[in-house]
Amino acid sequence: MKLRELLEQIPYQIIQGSAETEVSTIAYDSRKVERGGLFVAISGFQTDGHKFIPMAVEKGAAAILAEHAVEGVPENIPVLVTENNRAALAAAAAKYYEDPTASMQVMGVTGTNGKTTTTYLVRSVLERIGRKTGLVGTIENRIGDTVIPTERTTPESLELQALFRRMTEERVEDVVMEVSSHSLDLHRVDGIHFDVAVFTNLTQDHLDYHKTMENYKKAKGLLFARADKSVINLDDEAGAYMADCAKGSVMTYAIDHPADLRAEDISITAEGTAFTLVYEGGRYGVRLHTPGRFSVYNALGAIGACLYLGAPMEEILAGLAENPGVSGRFQTIRSKKGVQAIVDYAHTPDGLENVLNTAAEFVKGRIITVFGCGGDRDKTKRPIMGRIAGERSGYCIITSDNPRTEDPEQILRDVEAGTKETGCPYEKQVDRRAAICRAVDLAKPGDVIVIAGKGHETYQIFPDRTIHFDDTEEIRKAFGEDCL
Numbered sequence: 001m002k003l004r005e006l007l008e009q010i011p012y013q014i015i016q017g018s019a020e021t022e023v024s025t026i027a028y029d030s031r032k033v034e035r036g037g038l039f040v041a042i043s044g045f046q047t048d049g050h051k052f053i054p055m056a057v058e059k060g061a062a063a064i065l066a067e068h069a070v071e072g073v074p075e076n077i078p079v080l081v082t083e084n085n086r087a088a089l090a091a092a093a094a095k096y097y098e099d100p101t102a103s104m105q106v107m108g109v110t111g112t113n114g115k116t117t118t119t120y121l122v123r124s125v126l127e128r129i130g131r132k133t134g135l136v137g138t139i140e141n142r143i144g145d146t147v148i149p150t151e152r153t154t155p156e157s158l159e160l161q162a163l164f165r166r167m168t169e170e171r172v173e174d175v176v177m178e179v180s181s182h183s184l185d186l187h188r189v190d191g192i193h194f195d196v197a198v199f200t201n202l203t204q205d206h207l208d209y210h211k212t213m214e215n216y217k218k219a220k221g222l223l224f225a226r227a228d229k230s231v232i233n234l235d236d237e238a239g240a241y242m243a244d245c246a247k248g249s250v251m252t253y254a255i256d257h258p259a260d261l262r263a264e265d266i267s268i269t270a271e272g273t274a275f276t277l278v279y280e281g282g283r284y285g286v287r288l289h290t291p292g293r294f295s296v297y298n299a300l301g302a303i304g305a306c307l308y309l310g311a312p313m314e315e316i317l318a319g320l321a322e323n324p325g326v327s328g329r330f331q332t333i334r335s336k337k338g339v340q341a342i343v344d345y346a347h348t349p350d351g352l353e354n355v356l357n358t359a360a361e362f363v364k365g366r367i368i369t370v371f372g373c374g375g376d377r378d379k380t381k382r383p384i385m386g387r388i389a390g391e392r393s394g395y396c397i398i399t400s401d402n403p404r405t406e407d408p409e410q411i412l413r414d415v416e417a418g419t420k421e422t423g424c425p426y427e428k429q430v431d432r433r434a435a436i437c438r439a440v441d442l443a444k445p446g447d448v449i450v451i452a453g454k455g456h457e458t459y460q461i462f463p464d465r466t467i468h469f470d471d472t473e474e475i476r477k478a479f480g481e482d483c484l
C-alpha cells in the first residue's frame, strides 16, 4: 500500500522522499521491521523509538514515520512526520487491515472494575442467540471458541487491528472488548468504530500513570465521545460526566437513582444474586451465578449493551442465568469441613471493598483475607487497601501479589501501614503459597477465606523471574483431601 493511502486520515509533513512510496508492512518496534516495511517511531516513557531508526533502516525499512525531523536517513528512504505517532499508527493500522471494525458491531467496556466480567456476560448472550463473537480482554482474546493468549487488557493498535482483521475473515459479527484507560490515552483504540460503549465505574487505580483522578476520568470519557451509543452507570459519581461526553444516544442504569434500567428487590446468597429488572414499564426476574451488589451493576451494564446490540430481552435474561461466572472473579472453592475460599481479582480499593462486603453478607464465622498489592503500580492504593481489608476481616494475611521490580517486603510494609490502623489482627507472609496455607490452618468451619488480587493469573512476577502460580490451584492443594 502507498504511504499516502495509509496516512489518509492523518495530517503529515514530508521531510524527504515521496508519499507515493509503497510499504508492505508496518512496525512500531525496530526489532520487528521487515524489508520493505514502514517503521513508526514512537517517543515512549522508557525510551525513544527515534533512537532505533538506524536499526530499522538496517533491517530494510522502506519508509520512516517520525514525530520530528531526523538526520542521517539515506535519501532513498522517505521520512514523514506527524504530531502524534501513536495516533498515526492507529489510523495506518486500521487502513492497512481494511478497517475491519466497520463491518462488525463493536462493544467496548471501560471503568475501573467490572470490564472483564461485563464482556463475558455480553458474550454469553450473543453466543446464545447464535452470533459469532470476538472477545478482547485481560484474560484472553477469543474468536468464537478459539482462544488467543494476550499480555495486556487492550493491545497496541497494530495488534488490535490485525486481530479484528482475523475476526472478519472468520466471520465474527460482534466484538466485545475491554477498553483500558491506558489504551484510550495512548490512542490504541483510535481506529475502532464503537457501536456501543459501557461505563462501569471510576474509583482509584492507575494513579502512577494518570497522576490525578481528573486525568483518569477524562481518559475514560474519550470512549463515550466516540461511540454511537452509550450505556452508563448513574450511581457512580463520574456517570454524569461520561453521559455529557456521549456523542450518541445514552441508556442509563442504576440501583439508587432513576435510570432507564433499574434493579429492585436484590437478594444475595453465597451462590448468586437475584433481582427484579425494571425497564420501560416492564418487570423481569434476573438470576446470576455471582453474588454481590457489584454483580448487579455488571449485569445492568451488560443488559443495556445487549439491548443496544439487538438481543431480545428473554434471551438476555437466559444468557445471564447461563453464565457460570468468570474465572478468578468471586470463584468459590469449598472444603469438606465447611470452609469456603473465594479467589477474586480485586486489586483496587473499590474491588476489595466490594468483595469483602459481599462475603460479609453470608459468612457465618470470620473472614480471613489473604492479599497484597502489585509492584510497579499505583503505590498510593496500598495502605488504602490495607485499611479496607482490616476493617472488613476477622484476620488478615498480607502477602505478595506480583512484586515485579520492587522489593516484596517493602510492598508488604506499605500495605501494613493501613491494616495496622484498624486494629484487625494480621500477619505478614511474603510467600503467597505459605500465606494461603496459613489461612487454611487458621480457618474453622463457617469461615470464609478471601484470596484477592490475582484471580485468573497463572504466574507471579518477581524482580528476577516469573514463576507459575495459580491461587485456585494453591487453595485446592492447601485444602488437600479436604477439598470438595
Ligand SMILES: CC(=O)N[C@H]1[C@@H](OP(=O)(O)OP(=O)(O)OC[C@H]2O[C@@H](n3ccc(=O)[nH]c3=O)[C@H](O)[C@@H]2O)O[C@H](CO)[C@@H](O)[C@@H]1O[C@H](C)C(=O)N[C@@H](C)C(=O)N[C@H](CCC(=O)O)C(=O)O
Pocket (backbone or CB within 6 Å): 028, 029, 030, 031, 041, 042, 043, 044, 045, 046, 047, 048, 049, 050, 052, 138, 151, 152, 153, 154, 155, 156, 180, 181, 182, 183, 186, 209
Ligand atoms: C505505560 C504504557 O502503557 N506503556 C506502553 C508504551 O510503552 P513506552 O511508551 O514505555 O515504550 P518504550 O519502551 O519507551 O518504547 C518506545 C518505542 O520504542 C520502540 N522500541 C523499543 C526498543 C527497541 O529496541 N526498538 C524499538 O523500536 C518501542 O516498540 C516503542 O514503540 O507503549 C508500548 C508500545 O505499545 C507498550 O508496550 C507499553 O505498555 C506497557 C508494556 C505496559 O505495561 N502497559 C500497561 C501499564 C497497560 O497498558 N495496562 C493496561 C491495563 C489496565 C487495566 O486492565 O486496568 C492495558 O490495557 O493492558
Ligand SMILES: Nc1ncnc2c1ncn2[C@@H]1O[C@H](COP(=O)(O)OP(=O)(O)OP(=O)(O)O)[C@@H](O)[C@H]1O
Pocket (backbone or CB within 6 Å): 111, 112, 113, 114, 115, 116, 117, 118, 138, 153, 178, 200, 201, 294, 295, 297, 298, 328, 329, 330, 344, 345, 346, 347, 350, 351, 352, 354, 355, 455
Ligand atoms: N462493578 C464492579 N464494581 C466494583 N468492583 C467490581 C465490579 N465488578 C467486579 N469487581 C471487582 O473487581 C475485580 C475485577 O473485576 P473484572 O476483572 O471484571 O474488572 P476489570 O475492570 O476487567 O479489571 P482490569 O482493569 O484488571 O482488567 C473482581 O474480581 C471484583 O473483585
Ligand SMILES: N[C@H](CCC[C@H](N)C(=O)O)C(=O)O
Pocket (backbone or CB within 6 Å): 153, 347, 373, 374, 375, 377, 401, 402, 453, 454, 457
Ligand atoms: N490491570 C491491572 C492488573 C493488576 C493485577 C494485580 N495482580 C497486579 O499485578 O498488580 C494492572 O496491570 O494494573
Ligand SMILES: [Mg+2]
Pocket (backbone or CB within 6 Å): 115, 116, 137, 138, 139, 153, 178
Ligand atoms: Mg479486565
